[in-house]
Amino acid sequence: MKRFWILLSTEVKALVRDPISVLGGFIAPGILMVAFGLLFGGRLTFKIAVFNHDSGPWGDVLRQTIGEVMSPFGTPYYDVPDLPEDEAWDAYYAHTIDGVWVIPPDFSARLESEQNPNIEMHFSNYNDDRAKNHRIYSTEIVWRFYEKIGRPGPPLALAEEYPRPEMIHWFPLIAVGLVLLGVSLGGMFNIFLLTYKEHLARITLEYGLAPCSLAWVLLPKVLLALFMGLVTGTALLLVVYLWVGAWPGRFLWAVWLLSGLMALFWVSVGLVLGVRTRHYMAGAISGVFGGVIVFFIGGGLAPVRQNWAEVIWPARLFPNTYAVDPMRDLVLFQAWPVDWTPTFLTLTGFALVSLVGGMVLTARQLRRLG
């Protein structure tokens, strides 16, 4: 046991002397969090101009309706700034507004005489996703407009039921995925950098010559890396708490357990890379990009459970994909995940296989050097 403590304190000293590896876990999640916060954390509406040329009353009603129908984001689908026509067209072509609706002069007359009333919708389709939004948002407006003007009811009314009383917003969901990214990179960078430095300083040669089991050498490294992964994740969780107010509360231990199991997978990867790689930089860049890719394809932007069919197979090879939704349950809703046991077992499986594989490969490499 004394041997273990000596090695652990050596690792800690090495980390304190060169704490730059700590940054590795923060940079990518930090940048992504700020960026997604700016992109999706604000008011998610389409800004459009509406020109009401209608000589009757219904154009005004439609104009009001456009600004009042609410989306699940808790904001209207459309913000309708008051702009003069020429300025609005300039803004539309400059893409500073998303579209222009034109209500023609005979709109009310045609509506009342039931002669195919129509409106023009000008919108940008450089991106098919935004074009789709224009098309499907407009149906919400027309639906509400029919209700307001007292058209005979629809053949099928619409109703919705949600599993929770409040809406789950998008940015907090993304932020939890970024916490997992931070745990992964925080753990991996720590062990990768420290092992690589030992490798360069030929300390690994001494390890290889050690007469006792190499588990004594590797275990402190793994524990320190795990700790650093959890520290990174907890720091990012605090940022999430300050930003969106989500905190796991009494489930913090469960968050640490799940993310710790997931971190062990990445720590093992970092360990193997640390002793095998000859180029730290190539390994570090690959690590960051690898982590970011896994974040995006492994449910970083949307829940995994309900979108399992769309999860591409490479994402299924990483524990993050399995951990992200239960983590969201714990952090965003302080609720116990319904799939806790299978998730726990899956993550334990990933951690064990990766840890055993990583340690065996590393030990062989060290002995080979010795």
Added chain:
Amino acid sequence: MPRFLLLLLNEFKLARTALPIHLVAILQPTLMYLLMSPSLVQATFDMHVIQPTTDKERALVAAMREVGSPIGLPYINPIVVSPEEAAQMESSTFRQIVAVESRDGVPTAVQRFSLIDSNQVKNLRNRLTAAALRLWNEELGDAAVTIEEHPWLPVDVPYTVYFGMAMLPMTTFLAAVFIGGILTAQDFEFRTIAEFRLAPIAPVWVLGARLTRLVLSAFLSAGVLLLAQGWRTGFWPGSFWRVGLVLLPVAITASSLGIIIGLLFRRSIPSLLTGLIAGMGSWILGGAFGLTAGFGGLYEKLSRLTPNAHAVEMLFSCYYGAQVGDPPSSILALALFSVGLLTLAFFTYRWRVLRQE
């Protein structure tokens, strides 16, 4: 000139000492694009719906199949399930399920959502409304309000085209800043810098050779991504020369920045991290996910400080045949970025290399 060519040759030979770094810096963004592009945005959503038994329910399913872009993809793929199957399905395996029920004597399409986020709720709600509105419009006949669509472009362009296009400046930037930063820092770590100090040649030639090689590496990286994007989407830029011209100032800016970072830190790890922050930051802030003008606010203001936002707007016309932003001011901004960083790199080089023992 022969000296310059020898220096350039030496720069390329140096690549052999850091081949993995080159491979990762040049190929990783393309790998990222190929893996991320299929999972970022999907126009067609699977929507579970209970097996229709009445004419109205059948009409709803038929209407769901019709919802879509007249110049693009369908938006709904209805998946019909029996009530028994629906009861057996765990709520965690589908996003929503639509069942037509009678509520207060009114036939109602009830959309039951699973635990999904507001963005998906919005998408699924809007799609069902679009299908139900078709039925309502049919019933209203000539009294129905028609929305005449006037899209900006003749076809809806897949999101992956924009996403890949916005990654072109990013991959150019990253390859140049990474390789430039790390190799310059390694000059100090491996003491190669002493040779440059003693060399009887003006620093402008040494820097010029390094910059040329970095720009060529950045172009190689962008070329690989451009090919991957074209292969994946079928969309190619109208003019490869124009793409190259737009990316040139980005490559010069990033190469200069990489050299400055390497000269300032003189250690490869901080150079790598700083390059990463600069590269990823300017990608995400510079219109990675959509034209910056569309997001407005602080995001748009910050985006103007990155070369990526200007380059993306300039590249837009190459891919879409339509102009966005203000090309003269973007050209000016890119020119200022390149000249400014180039000058700064020169002076930093003089300060760090020539005036130091």
